[in-house]
Amino acid sequence: MWKYILKRLLMMIPVLIGVTFIVFFIMALTPGDPAAIILGDQASAEALALKRIELGLDKPIPIRYLNYVNDMFHGDLGTSYKNQIKVWDQVWDKFPNTAILAVAGILVALLIGIPIGILSAKKQYTFMDNSSMVLSLIGVSMPNFWLGLLLSLFFALKLGWLPSQGMGTGFFPLLRSLVLPAITLGTGAAATVVRMTRSSMLEVIRQDYISTARAKGLSEKAVTRHHMLKNAMIPIVTAVGLQFGQLLGGAMLTETIFSWPGLGRLMVDSITSKDIPMVLGAVIFMAVMFSFVNLLVDIIYAFIDPRIKSQYDKAGVKRIGFRKRSIAA
Amino acid sequence: MAEKQEILRVEHLKKYFDTPSGSLHAVDDLSFSINKGETLGVVGESGCGKSTLGRTILRLHEPTSGNIWFEGREINSCNKREMKNLRKHMQIIFQDPFASLNPRMTVGETISESLLIQKLVGRKDKAKLEKEVTELMDMVGIAPRLINSYPHELDGGRRQRVGIARVLALRPQFIVCDEPVSALDVSIQAQVLNLMQDLQEEFGFTYLFITHDLSVVKHLSNEILVMYLGKMVEKAPASALFANPLHPYTQALLSAIPVPDPDFPVSRILLEGELTSPIDPKPGCRFARRCPKATEACLKGDIPFIEVEPNHFAACIMIGKT
Amino acid sequence: NGASEASAASGGYKDTITFAQGADVTSFDPHIGKETPAVAVTNHIYDTLVDIDSVSGEVVPQIAERWEQISDVSYRFFIRKGLKFHNGEDLTADDVKFSLDRAIASAAVSYIVDFIKDVKIEDDYTVVVTTKAPYAPALRNLAVPFAAIVPKDYVEANPDILKTKPVGSGPYKFVSWAQSDSCKLEAFDDYYAGAPKTKYLVMKVIPEAAQRTIALETGEVDLSYDILTSDLKRVRENEKLTLYEAPSLTCFYISMNMRKKPFDNKLVRQAINYAIDRQLLVDTVNSGTGAPADAIIAPAVFGYYSPGQYDYNPEKAKKLLAEAGYPNGFSCSLWVNNNQTRVEMCQAIQEMLREVGITCKIEVMEFGAFISRSTSGEHDMAYFGWVTSTKDADYTYYSLEHSSQQGAAGNRTFIADPEVDRLIELARTNTDTDTRREAYKDLAILLKDIANNAPIIYTAITAGSSNKVENFALDPIGYHKLEGVTVHN
Amino acid sequence: MSSGPKARSLWKETWRRLKKNRLAVAGMLFLITLVLIAIATIVIDLVMHNAIYNDYVIKQNLRLRLKGPSPEHIFGLDEFGRDIFLRMIWGIRYSLFMGTIAIALSTIAGGILGAIAGYYGKATDNIIMRFMDVLLAIPSMLLATAIVAALGTSLTNLLLAIAISYVPTFARTVRASVLTIKDQEFIEAARALGAGDGRIIFKYIIPNSLAPLIVQATLGVAGAILSIAGLSFLGLGIQPPTPEWGSMLSSARSYIREGWHITVIPGLGIMLTILALNVMGDGLRDALDPHLKN
Amino acid sequence: MDEPLLTVDNLTVNYETDDGIVQALNGVSISVGQGETLGLVGETGAGKTTLARGIMRLVPSPPGKIKSGSIMFEGRDLLKLSEAEMRTVRGKSVSMIFQDPMTSLNPILSIGEQIQEVIATHNRELSKEKLRKQANDMLELVGISADRAHEFPHQFSGGMKQRVIIAIALACNPKLLIADEPTTALDVTIQAQVLDMIRTLKEKMNTAMLLITHDLGVVAQNCNRVAVIYAGEIVEMGTIRQIFKNPTHPYTIGLLESIPSLAKKEVHRLNPVKGMMPDPTNLPVGCKFNPRCKHAFEPCYGKVPPLTDIGAGQLVRCYLAKERG
Ligand SMILES: Nc1ncnc2c1ncn2[C@@H]1O[C@H](COP(=O)(O)OP(=O)(O)OP(=O)(O)O)[C@@H](O)[C@H]1O
Ligand SMILES: Nc1ncnc2c1ncn2[C@@H]1O[C@H](COP(=O)(O)OP(=O)(O)OP(=O)(O)O)[C@@H](O)[C@H]1O
Numbered sequence A: 001m002w003k004y005i006l007k008r009l010l011m012m013i014p015v016l017i018g019v020t021f022i023v024f025f026i027m028a029l030t031p032g033d034p035a036a037i038i039l040g041d042q043a044s045a046e047a048l049a050l051k052r053i054e055l056g057l058d059k060p061i062p063i064r065y066l067n068y069v070n071d072m073f074h075g076d077l078g079t080s081y082k083n084q085i086k087v088w089d090q091v092w093d094k095f096p097n098t099a100i101l102a103v104a105g106i107l108v109a110l111l112i113g114i115p116i117g118i119l120s121a122k123k124q125y126t127f128m129d130n131s132s133m134v135l136s137l138i139g140v141s142m143p144n145f146w147l148g149l150l151l152s153l154f155f156a157l158k159l160g161w162l163p164s165q166g167m168g169t170g171f172f173p174l175l176r177s178l179v180l181p182a183i184t185l186g187t188g189a190a191a192t193v194v195r196m197t198r199s200s201m202l203e204v205i206r207q208d209y210i211s212t213a214r215a216k217g218l219s220e221k222a223v224t225r226h227h228m229l230k231n232a233m234i235p236i237v238t239a240v241g242l243q244f245g246q247l248l249g250g251a252m253l254t255e256t257i258f259s260w261p262g263l264g265r266l267m268v269d270s271i272t273s274k275d276i277p278m279v280l281g282a283v284i285f286m287a288v289m290f291s292f293v294n295l296l297v298d299i300i301y302a303f304i305d306p307r308i309k310s311q312y313d314k315a316g317v318k319r320i321g322f323r324k325r326s327i328a329a
Numbered sequence B: 001m002a003e004k005q006e007i008l009r010v011e012h013l014k015k016y017f018d019t020p021s022g023s024l025h026a027v028d029d030l031s032f033s034i035n036k037g038e039t040l041g042v043v044g045e046s047g048c049g050k051s052t053l054g055r056t057i058l059r060l061h062e063p064t065s066g067n068i069w070f071e072g073r074e075i076n077s078c079n080k081r082e083m084k085n086l087r088k089h090m091q092i093i094f095q096d097p098f099a100s101l102n103p104r105m106t107v108g109e110t111i112s113e114s115l116l117i118q119k120l121v122g123r124k125d126k127a128k129l130e131k132e133v134t135e136l137m138d139m140v141g142i143a144p145r146l147i148n149s150y151p152h153e154l155d156g157g158r159r160q161r162v163g164i165a166r167v168l169a170l171r172p173q174f175i176v177c178d179e180p181v182s183a184l185d186v187s188i189q190a191q192v193l194n195l196m197q198d199l200q201e202e203f204g205f206t207y208l209f210i211t212h213d214l215s216v217v218k219h220l221s222n223e224i225l226v227m228y229l230g231k232m233v234e235k236a237p238a239s240a241l242f243a244n245p246l247h248p249y250t251q252a253l254l255s256a257i258p259v260p261d262p263d264f265p266v267s268r269i270l271l272e273g274e275l276t277s278p279i280d281p282k283p284g285c286r287f288a289r290r291c292p293k294a295t296e297a298c299l300k301g302d303i304p305f306i307e308v309e310p311n312h313f314a315a316c317i318m319i320g321k322t
Numbered sequence C: 001n002g003a004s005e006a007s008a009a010s011g012g013y014k015d016t017i018t019f020a021q022g023a024d025v026t027s028f029d030p031h032i033g034k035e036t037p038a039v040a041v042t043n044h045i046y047d048t049l050v051d052i053d054s055v056s057g058e059v060v061p062q063i064a065e066r067w068e069q070i071s072d073v074s075y076r077f078f079i080r081k082g083l084k085f086h087n088g089e090d091l092t093a094d095d096v097k098f099s100l101d102r103a104i105a106s107a108a109v110s111y112i113v114d115f116i117k118d119v120k121i122e123d124d125y126t127v128v129v130t131t132k133a134p135y136a137p138a139l140r141n142l143a144v145p146f147a148a149i150v151p152k153d154y155v156e157a158n159p160d161i162l163k164t165k166p167v168g169s170g171p172y173k174f175v176s177w178a179q180s181d182s183c184k185l186e187a188f189d190d191y192y193a194g195a196p197k198t199k200y201l202v203m204k205v206i207p208e209a210a211q212r213t214i215a216l217e218t219g220e221v222d223l224s225y226d227i228l229t230s231d232l233k234r235v236r237e238n239e240k241l242t243l244y245e246a247p248s249l250t251c252f253y254i255s256m257n258m259r260k261k262p263f264d265n266k267l268v269r270q271a272i273n274y275a276i277d278r279q280l281l282v283d284t285v286n287s288g289t290g291a292p293a294d295a296i297i298a299p300a301v302f303g304y305y306s307p308g309q310y311d312y313n314p315e316k317a318k319k320l321l322a323e324a325g326y327p328n329g330f331s332c333s334l335w336v337n338n339n340q341t342r343v344e345m346c347q348a349i350q351e352m353l354r355e356v357g358i359t360c361k362i363e364v365m366e367f368g369a370f371i372s373r374s375t376s377g378e379h380d381m382a383y384f385g386w387v388t389s390t391k392d393a394d395y396t397y398y399s400l401e402h403s404s405q406q407g408a409a410g411n412r413t414f415i416a417d418p419e420v421d422r423l424i425e426l427a428r429t430n431t432d433t434d435t436r437r438e439a440y441k442d443l444a445i446l447l448k449d450i451a452n453n454a455p456i457i458y459t460a461i462t463a464g465s466s467n468k469v470e471n472f473a474l475d476p477i478g479y480h481k482l483e484g485v486t487v488h489n
Numbered sequence D: 001m002s003s004g005p006k007a008r009s010l011w012k013e014t015w016r017r018l019k020k021n022r023l024a025v026a027g028m029l030f031l032i033t034l035v036l037i038a039i040a041t042i043v044i045d046l047v048m049h050n051a052i053y054n055d056y057v058i059k060q061n062l063r064l065r066l067k068g069p070s071p072e073h074i075f076g077l078d079e080f081g082r083d084i085f086l087r088m089i090w091g092i093r094y095s096l097f098m099g100t101i102a103i104a105l106s107t108i109a110g111g112i113l114g115a116i117a118g119y120y121g122k123a124t125d126n127i128i129m130r131f132m133d134v135l136l137a138i139p140s141m142l143l144a145t146a147i148v149a150a151l152g153t154s155l156t157n158l159l160l161a162i163a164i165s166y167v168p169t170f171a172r173t174v175r176a177s178v179l180t181i182k183d184q185e186f187i188e189a190a191r192a193l194g195a196g197d198g199r200i201i202f203k204y205i206i207p208n209s210l211a212p213l214i215v216q217a218t219l220g221v222a223g224a225i226l227s228i229a230g231l232s233f234l235g236l237g238i239q240p241p242t243p244e245w246g247s248m249l250s251s252a253r254s255y256i257r258e259g260w261h262i263t264v265i266p267g268l269g270i271m272l273t274i275l276a277l278n279v280m281g282d283g284l285r286d287a288l289d290p291h292l293k294n
Numbered sequence E: 001m002d003e004p005l006l007t008v009d010n011l012t013v014n015y016e017t018d019d020g021i022v023q024a025l026n027g028v029s030i031s032v033g034q035g036e037t038l039g040l041v042g043e044t045g046a047g048k049t050t051l052a053r054g055i056m057r058l059v060p061s062p063p064g065k066i067k068s069g070s071i072m073f074e075g076r077d078l079l080k081l082s083e084a085e086m087r088t089v090r091g092k093s094v095s096m097i098f099q100d101p102m103t104s105l106n107p108i109l110s111i112g113e114q115i116q117e118v119i120a121t122h123n124r125e126l127s128k129e130k131l132r133k134q135a136n137d138m139l140e141l142v143g144i145s146a147d148r149a150h151e152f153p154h155q156f157s158g159g160m161k162q163r164v165i166i167a168i169a170l171a172c173n174p175k176l177l178i179a180d181e182p183t184t185a186l187d188v189t190i191q192a193q194v195l196d197m198i199r200t201l202k203e204k205m206n207t208a209m210l211l212i213t214h215d216l217g218v219v220a221q222n223c224n225r226v227a228v229i230y231a232g233e234i235v236e237m238g239t240i241r242q243i244f245k246n247p248t249h250p251y252t253i254g255l256l257e258s259i260p261s262l263a264k265k266e267v268h269r270l271n272p273v274k275g276m277m278p279d280p281t282n283l284p285v286g287c288k289f290n291p292r293c294k295h296a297f298e299p300c301y302g303k304v305p306p307l308t309d310i311g312a313g314q315l316v317r318c319y320l321a322k323e324r325g
């Protein structure tokens, strides 16, 4: 198991290098001159030229990339073009905020998604099934930013229950300020969780061991809790792992709407100002976060499913990267 | 029986699979031959390498080592095109009649695939194609109205008939039958077995008939090969094998078969344990751990496959000793 | 956080003012962070030699107690004695020289101080600033926040320190910064003009404009800058809130690239000017705030002269186009950076141009790309906004209309007109106010005819606050001083 | 298991099952209506040389901006005084078709990559899938944002960005189904008959992996429409005055409190479309599923 | 014989599906005596599993529906019990083994837990320690070392899994064991082991058994009596010798002639029943076997022939039974 985890962690390195490669080249090919961004529209041509040299922008792109990777391995993610502060410091500062938001979003998704999914599966093809599916789908169907605005208009402005923006300090203020962004972020994922829960419950319900459990004389509640849910969890966990990526993407919008000081906003700001080192830093962190979540998913698997655990124990890395099943939307 | 003519010869055939936990000896050093128009039955427990043997002979798996001659031709050295030609003469019928049919193709399409792939009928020649297909369907006993049906609309017996028709289209000389009836119900199973027998008589097919059910091969085969964990343990003409099984495994196998006759004397040799893993097997007799007659000696060195009686081979060093 | 500490305040006043703005401080180093959102905060941390009174627009003392003009090209400044930086060090002539030199060396802000030839220290509390040539707006430039005075020793020990741990001599000292979220300042008790009335100043970043208004309405913030135009009415009519509005120093205009066809043709440029209904834009897209522009500098700026607006006359525009050889109009592009209001403005202009037959495609781009690509002259037309931060016409005319400033520095119409150059230089080097005014008047009339830029709108500067906020005054420049402001409980 | 003579193709059978799912049928009808309207508008534009487009859809009337619904303008007017109803109608082609085209592109690219990776396995698989892992490690919205920011905002760039960001999802789906299909006996049967790789991939593997792909694509289109709207919010979507729903919603958001119609109409438009795609996708999944297991 | 342990009378079960109503059981009546083994044979889709599930009241619903009939077990009609009462019967008085050992065990619970679960359900007062001990004893009884109780199903081979399932089924000493094709998925040598074990245990505990299979060989060697089911109807029922030595219904005869057997002397050709099972949504009128029967004559197409006793309790559902038997 430990060996497996270690191997997975090592596998992340090439993936991350790939990520930096792609993002670096996308950003480097962007029209627009970072020097002009730093110095603003009134800088002289000489100043711009000097700045470019200072930033190493006079060198060919591949060399710049190699330098970047080299620095990265020395723990240096560079300095922001925009405010000349170490990227690492800024990203590290924002990272927990996004993590909190994303985890809260996932929790919302699970809290909404799993009960509805179970209900839906147990009452397949009934009115209950249909209406709960539609209800949960409405969440995923609304553009994230619109939902956020509506929520804050209603709950913050109209009812005055919750803050409309910002991240509170201290436990309860934080919790209060987390509610609306987490709902905004989580409802999208909720629909996927509902869907996965429903279909994997349906799958499990058909299994012989459920019949066996019933034949033992177990009550329906015990059958559901003991035999169905845990088995049905496996694909749900997968879905959650993948949703996490979607969620990180959605964080860009949610964080902007709710002035949440996270990586997503940092990303948006940096992309629009072509702050390459910042973008790279933020993307790397998000990718790491995503990879960790997927590793976590695989570890959780092992706890849920002993077959997988023994697979890890035996084979070390056989399946790397992400899960087989993937879900859009 | 007329003069015997060898159609397939297999020598020292090995097929090992690389698995995460080690090298899996699925087929380990098999040698035998089959005569034209005859049936060689291959029996053994699940996982002993029967299917692998069949597939390796057809080069659906590349053998790890060993040689296969088909009509005097070494087929391991054939290139792609030669292999494609050879496939006209060597075919396979699979166990699971549902899994072996493309669910997105109708009965007609499935059967014509054979003709089209091997270019026995031109793609343009719709009329001829249809004629051939209906003829084949008739031969295997599928009503012509089913020509546009999809596999999921057919029952198991009919599906297997489609599988047979697909092979029959090529009129191959040699057919590997990989448990063709084990997924079918008894009455259907008998129908299909009869069909296969009829076709053999009509076209002179040679069968390598894989099964785990000894009673099925008994009335079909000329010779029977018993496998255990990738190894041959016994080979004999059918009647000799049933009359006088030599290897302890064969004996146990025979005794375990439930006979549909309440008066049949049951003298069961109950084996302890089950088939073990074929991954990196230890030297010596692979059956030794379950064998009621095993001794220390069985675990040492290779066990020779010896001709105990004329044409009756067995791989057991204890034969005659107890 | 700030708001929660409010209850601790005494005398019915809160101890914290919380204000919201759309973007974060880019850098606390005054010689780097020159964007309005940055200055809105750092303005309270640093002082400059002199200041401009937000009401009268006159130059008034700040660090320099008084000054004298020794010659056409040199000024002597007498520094207040006993001034302290937030870290306890004394502010002396050394710091002034160091700071001005540092500003000149900073690529980001040097344009504002590079008229200076050198800074000489006469004694601990006297410096002499010599300019390269006679330069009329010198004092106003020195009042710009990017000419801030910073502590020499502190900065020399670590040149990057101001970016995150600023120390100045202003009314508030830096406490903490949660990047892209908020920052907190605390009153500086030793401030020469007396400590500010409210103990803490908290700036909150709320990028989404609609959310800023909501935060104001829910009381999450006391003060919010740049109210969304569509929210102005709402704030004005809300009896718990006060709306502040003032003409700004900003003009929005369309620059036409005179190097490209058909904008090399004066008639075309004039036609475009005639085709735009400025009043309608003000009334609708801008919700009635601001005013139609007739020149590229705002009325509050020294040197402003109204040459008279191009009236809205599509028929005339069509006629001019026909005269110029484009009876069926033409196609072109209009560039704008990705700012919602600006894009909306361009969309409306796009439609107005379509009515006189000009098909123009809007290309929205990110600010960096917008600046650098328009600098190299790739654009046909581009929509810009310009703040005359010094409140002196030279700042704008020199950058935007002088032939030496083509491309890089701001002349994005690529105008190179000897008469224009002459008038700009005349006003720049002459210190006589009347002569300067006269020159700028001629210039305004001339530029209206050349029509290289189509001035569109003078925006208003807006802010909203809760009624509990007292003594808040807008500064047309866009960043407001809060040291006198108090908030009722 | 029925053994009757009724020759029903799998697609017909799927349709028969789908028909039973009222929700899915409603979704499908909604989408078909949208498509028909979109086609009608395209034809109208061709016939009338964009007259309606120029004179109503993008024509502004600033003096009437933000006016609420009235008999002449059933959905009211937007922030430039344009008729929201007409803009919605004319915008279908952008919202729906762009999502569809983007997903079609990534389905093809991802499908081919996934099929190759799954079919050939070993090194090929490794190279392709490691590359996909890299793409997948970057959240798709983020990737799309970076690409549009880099290439600039244009219709094609937007399509490309969305398409690229969805490629790994499709590659994975197809690879997974190819992996399960390629070891099935009917593939081996075809190989035993002497069928070549091409024939096996195109006649055997692709038709059989189509079902999950179709479901995935349907849901993908929904995701793409949302992504486009999200990009609009960031100012990287389709540029004005094109009446794309996402950009309509995003530019209307400053006026969210001016009148309900201005955001609710485009918002509902997007929502219903995505809802329709989702229920249809779910319906298809249910309808297609049983066959592969039976 | 005294009162049988289980008497199923006229049980009718339908599945209401998209394709129509599947008439899975059409008035099935069987009985199992104390300690007796009744074999139930028939082809795929004949309704064997439905009958087993019906007795347990575990017919999946929807789509399944028990239309009519009664199931008398120890003097009570199981169909009239409440769901809670029924739960006390399941696993305790009547237990069931499903066909496929690979999927009948929950993959994520250890086998020990799965055995304990059934014991705990029916003996709520037992301490944890006692539970564990009982479960381990059960495991040892089926020949698996108690040390392996904490292991998971995937760590066992098919035969061992089936033995675990048997341990679960017998853990509460049921009166009746319903075994639905318990060895179909296993190899012959393993099948022999498992069947042998079931037989020994059931004799030891005096458990009656309903053994469902399609393998006549298994029936011949394990049962006292046999019922042959065809298209949801019992077509013939009798003692093992009656059925094998004097098969009377044409279907039973056909079935016996279909199987290649080691016992028979060289037969060159098998002699199977022609045709296939009828479509269960559209069963033939009259005798359900009439399309495949070579003796079918007019009455066979009219009313369903009754089960007639042709002597010594051998029941046959055929108009020609008397003459042929
Ligand atoms: N492609 C493969 N890769 C790895 N191992 C394989 C592969 N195919 C078969 N094996 C292994 O080889 C051994 C022999 O398998 P094979 O399918 O030939 O057995 P079999 O005798 O046909 O069994 P059955 O009766 O279950 O069909 C088994 O242990 C199996 O797990
Ligand atoms: N859940 C279900 N829904 C619909 N029809 C069903 C269902 N379960 C069984 N049937 C149908 O009921 C009939 C009897 O099925 P049953 O499973 O009892 O047969 P069986 O004799 O156990 O067959 P097998 O030997 O294949 O296990 C069949 O026609 C089958 O298709």
Ligand SMILES: [Mg+2]
Pocket: B050, B051, B052, B178
């Ligand atoms: Mg096999």
Ligand SMILES: [Mg+2]
Pocket: E048, E049, E050, E180
């Ligand atoms: Mg069954």
